[in-house]
Amino acid sequence: MRIDVLTLFPRMFESPFAESIVARARSAGRLDLVVRDIREWATDRHRVVDDAPYGGGAGMVLKPEPLGSAIREVRGSSGYVVLLSAQGRLFDQAVAGQLALRPHLVLVAGHYEGVDERVVEAHVDLELSIGDYVLTGGELPAMVVIDAVTRLVPGVIDPTSLEHESHDQGVLEGPQYTRPPEHEGRRVPAVLLSGDHAAITSWRRAESIRRTAERRPDLLAQARLTPAERARLPVPAPERTQVADEDLRLAYASGIGSYRIAARFGLSAATVRLRLRAMGVRLRSRTALRGPTALEVERLRATGLTVRELARHFGVSHVTILDRLKRAK
Secondary structure (H helix, E strand, O other), rough: OOEEEEEEOHHHHOOOOOOOOHHHHHHHOOOEEEEHHHHHHHEEEEEEEOOOOOOOOOOOOOOOHHHHHHHHHOOOOOOOOEEEEEEEEEHHHHHHHHHHHHOEEEEEEOOOEEEEEEHHHOOOOOEEEEEOOOOEEEEHHHHHHHHHHHOOOOOOOHHHHHOOOOOOOHHHOOOOOOOOOOOOOOOOOOOOHHOHHHHHHHHHHHHHHHHHHHHHHHHHOOOOOHHHHOOOOOOOOOOOOOHHHHHHHHHHHHHHHHHHHHHOOOOHHHHHHHHHHHHHOOOOOOOOOOOOOOOHHHHHHHOOOHHHHHHHHOOOOOOHHHHHHHHHH
């Protein structure tokens, strides 16, 4: 694989890739990594590559001429151009795997307030972000992408080392242990010492899913789990909405009924009335007609909404909806 990096700070890439797997991949001829200074394509004597943004505002923007020229020259006929940007798609293991299949990547390290949008439109194939935070530039994100992609290039790492990693099949990797079997009173799980490879595989899979449920439950919706594994997932505790008494009082004083308040704040109507009474609020007569009129319910019912859907729409109980439909007759 060939990776070209376009940056304003090429020296930042020297030390990180002088060691470890990326360095070995370069030495073995598996990775051809070239870092280029965008200023090489500047045409003025001061090698200026940025300018103030049109419309005003803080910061500077990378100019289209030098950056566009740099991308055109470096990408050649086969380069896939990736701009590291806080506005890009979130970089994950799946994207790393897709990029590792490409023979030539061109990584553009954005800087300052960003890149002239015309360069993005004309030359960039993909915008990537490594997280929902802002860095001083795209150099560190580019390094992250290089490291994550390089280890997936065939021949760089033993394929068995890539099996069952975190984010493989959408779940985190389970806990790992090595010698000694006991350390500071904590023992290695007995199943790992049993020699029963089927039991070990089953245990590791279960631990992987358990750890994901505990630490990254957001991954589970897209994780590749069997129906049996998904059925055994722990049921998440319902989120308790914290609602101030004053909010309930003000909502009720505005004329909204207890059922609608309950639906809005995720409480039961009985709880709303109980808390209102505890505050000394005099509740309106429950014999009075509350909620939507019979005409309103009948009109929306004619559109095909069910009784339950109507109840949610008006913030009342389904019993109230049935009452209004009866009155409409």
